[in-house]
Amino acid sequence: MTSKKQNKEKQVNKEEQNVQPQETSVNNETIQTEKEEVHEETKSHKKSHPKKDAKDEAIEELNAKLAELTDKHLRLQAEFDNFRKRTIKEKAELIKSGGEAVLMNILPVIDDFERALNSLKEVPETDAGKQGTQLIYNKFNEFLKQNNVKEIEAVNQEFNVDLHEAITKIPAPSEELKGKVVAVVEKGYVLNDKVIRFAKVVIGE
Numbered sequence: 606m607t608s609k610k611q612n613k614e615k616q617v618n619k620e621e622q623n624v625q626p627q628e629t630s631v632n633n634e635t636i637q638t639e640k641e642e643v644h645e646e647t648k649s650h651k652k653s654h655p656k657k658d659a660k661d662e663a664i665e666e667l668n669a670k671l672a673e674l675t676d677k678h679l680r681l682q683a684e685f686d687n688f689r690k691r692t693i694k695e696k697a698e699l700i701k702s703g704g705e706a707v708l709m710n711i712l713p714v715i716d717d718f719e720r721a722l723n724s725l726k727e728v729p730e731t732d733a734g735k736q737g738t739q740l741i742y743n744k745f746n747e748f749l750k751q752n753n754v755k756e757i758e759a760v761n762q763e764f765n766v767d768l769h770e771a772i773t774k775i776p777a778p779s780e781e782l783k784g785k786v787v788a789v790v791e792k793g794y795v796l797n798d799k800v801i802r803f804a805k806v807v808i809g810e
Contacts, residue, residue: 708754709801711745712794718742719792749794757793759786759804768793770803777809785809 722742725735749755757768763785764771772790777783786806793804 704752705796705801708749708752708796711749712802715742715745715749716791718745753797754794754801757795757800757804759789759793759806762786764806764808768795768800768804769806771808772805774808774810782809 718738718741721738722735725732725738728735730736759769761782762769769786770793775787777785778787785808786804787809788807789804790807791802791805793800794802
């Protein structure tokens with residue numbers, strides 16, 4: 606009986622030994638799989654949330670501030686340049702328009718001197734009154750030339766709506782004068798190529 610019992614115990618021990626290694630093998634595989642999963646998760650987390658070095662972040666921040674300041678500087682420089690150009694243009698226009706008003710007011714005086722000289726045609730050239738009138742007239746003309754005021758050529762010229770203002774039409778003295786200016790009622794003037802007074806003319810037809 607004792608021998609049978611011992612044999613039975615030996616057989617049970619052998620069965621237990623055969624089972625234990627299998628369980629250990631299964632446990633090892635599970636642990637290894639879990640380790641791999643944890644490792645993959647860690648790698649994935651690192652990829653999706655990369656850590657930036659503090660130095661790199663500081664450099665990026667400084668670059669952003671530099672770009673912002675540069676942009677502001679360029680904008681201010683452009684605005685100042687536009688302001689300077691606009692101011693210069695306005696100043697030039699103000700000076701030009703101011704001078705234009707003065708010169709336009711002188712033109713009727715020139716007209717009066719021309720009428721006076723025309724009425725003195727029969728007076729001798731030695732007459733003091735005629736000489737004085739001629740002298741003042743010449744000074745006014747010289748003043749106009751110095752300020753770039755020029756008389757518009759009209760007589761025997763083709764009628765030009767940009768320079769001439771037609772007062773009336775008369776039969777042309779010759780075929781060549783048809784459509785042309787045959788007489789000037791009032792002289793016209795330009796200032797720096799800008800018409801400040803149109804020439805009032807008579808056209809031949």
